[in-house]
Amino acid sequence: MNLGGLSPDKAPPVEAPLTLFYLMPFFLCLAGLTLAWQGDQVMASRWAPAALATTHFLVLGALAPVMCGALLQMSPVLLGAPYPRVRLVARLTAAGLGLGGVLIGGGFLLSLPGMLLSGGGIAIAGLLVFLVGSFRALSAASGRRETLWAVRLAALALAVTIALGLTLAMVRYGWLQLPQHLRWIDMHVAWGLAGWVGLLLAGVGMEIIPLFYISPAFAAGLKRVLPFAVIVLLLLVVGLPGLPPSLAQALWQWLVSVLFVVHLMYNANALYVQKRRQRPRRDANLWLWQLSHVAVFAAFFAWVFDASDSLLGVLLLGGGVSFVIGSLMKILPFLTWLDLQQRRVAGGHMQVSLPRLRALLPEALANGVAWTLGSAMVATLCGAFAPYLTTLGGILLIACAVLLAYALVRAAIIRRGVIAQFSPLGQPSGGV
Numbered sequence: 001m002n003l004g005g006l007s008p009d010k011a012p013p014v015e016a017p018l019t020l021f022y023l024m025p026f027f028l029c030l031a032g033l034t035l036a037w038q039g040d041q042v043m044a045s046r047w048a049p050a051a052l053a054t055t056h057f058l059v060l061g062a063l064a065p066v067m068c069g070a071l072l073q074m075s076p077v078l079l080g081a082p083y084p085r086v087r088l089v090a091r092l093t094a095a096g097l098g099l100g101g102v103l104i105g106g107g108f109l110l111s112l113p114g115m116l117l118s119g120g121g122i123a124i125a126g127l128l129v130f131l132v133g134s135f136r137a138l139s140a141a142s143g144r145r146e147t148l149w150a151v152r153l154a155a156l157a158l159a160v161t162i163a164l165g166l167t168l169a170m171v172r173y174g175w176l177q178l179p180q181h182l183r184w185i186d187m188h189v190a191w192g193l194a195g196w197v198g199l200l201l202a203g204v205g206m207e208i209i210p211l212f213y214i215s216p217a218f219a220a221g222l223k224r225v226l227p228f229a230v231i232v233l234l235l236l237v238v239g240l241p242g243l244p245p246s247l248a249q250a251l252w253q254w255l256v257s258v259l260f261v262v263h264l265m266y267n268a269n270a271l272y273v274q275k276r277r278q279r280p281r282r283d284a285n286l287w288l289w290q291l292s293h294v295a296v297f298a299a300f301f302a303w304v305f306d307a308s309d310s311l312l313g314v315l316l317l318g319g320g321v322s323f324v325i326g327s328l329m330k331i332l333p334f335l336t337w338l339d340l341q342q343r344r345v346a347g348g349h350m351q352v353s354l355p356r357l358r359a360l361l362p363e364a365l366a367n368g369v370a371w372t373l374g375s376a377m378v379a380t381l382c383g384a385f386a387p388y389l390t391t392l393g394g395i396l397l398i399a400c401a402v403l404l405a406y407a408l409v410r411a412a413i414i415r416r417g418v419i420a421q422f423s424p425l426g427q428p429s430g431g432v
């Protein structure tokens, strides 16, 4: 790995990101169960309660915690911007997303307004803690300007998305009226997927892909322009509910196409730099990252050829999950190793040998996670034509969640074992 320009010594305690990472397998499992149970409805309509529940299990419970956890970890190392009281921020964000995610998903699934709204309040409270921490960390930072702006604007997009989410939840149950309701839902989807998820993954991807695979850097112009282009387009989406419906619909089609094109430029550049990488070995992470880039291209064609919204949703959410799991499997062994190395040096335990990265996450396990996720996506997509296949997709997603949970627990047990060797009494001196 190329560590030039990074400050690993500024990394926060590893427990902070791990607290958030542990949520992912649980919510992948909930999404898999919903797909296995009501997959035919998920593929039949984007408005089906099961479709909205699966979407929010994935965006709030699986993606957001890992994205927030990765930011807590990367901001000080990459941008020189440490979060204040990072353990507390991690715990409160994890509690909000964990409880809120279950209640929002459950509220959609069981059509219980109180459950949905209280879940929205709790998830938003957790995310506000994260956003306040991000504001304090990122407003003073000055390193890597392009990435810093991508992260700042992604955090802004998250704030807009959750505010719109709570508003829509009130509209859904008749507590509030909005003219052109559908346009407001489009706004929530666009700020959530193209802004928060798309912008953060692109901004971070343009840093970590060259880092992990020793590849050429991304085009400087793309790094500079992408975050602002996405935010300008999203601001135009905000104006749509004020326009006559037919004009708003035509502009929405145009804006989504341009948003796709901007994100495709990143994904095409990512495939190109990955092809020119200096580390020739292909591993599960690289497969998952490439799957995510291809999924965005496929989603674009699905949009152009007017395929069903459910198909589009599976491609975009599957692509996001694929990139995030790929990154998690790269970061997990590295963070665990780095934490052990720092403890070893600080305590003068140079006689204790550390496990190798490969031992912290064996290749077969990483491949298992990648294969189950890839096949879950393919089976769920085929469910658009043969609905019973979504059940298979759900079961494969549960298998992926179980393997990912095993990978996380296994790394934690190895870490505890090594920490025990540092302590004179053989007792672990830090939490897992």
Ligand code: HEM
Binding pocket: 046, 047, 051, 052, 055, 056, 059, 060, 064, 104, 116, 117, 119, 120, 121, 123, 124, 161, 162, 164, 165, 166, 168, 169, 170, 172, 185, 188, 189, 192, 193, 196, 313
């Ligand atoms: C990271 C944050 C979030 C993202 C990325 C996100 C994403 C989405 C997406 C993609 C949809 C459309 C589903 C479809 O078309 O099938 C949607 C709908 C919706 N979301 Fe969110 N969401 C987020 C947070 C929230 C929160 C915190 C709430 C609060 C309860 C919420 C409430 C809603 C509601 C009520 C709808 C559906 C509107 C309706 O059909 O009446 N979302 N969201």
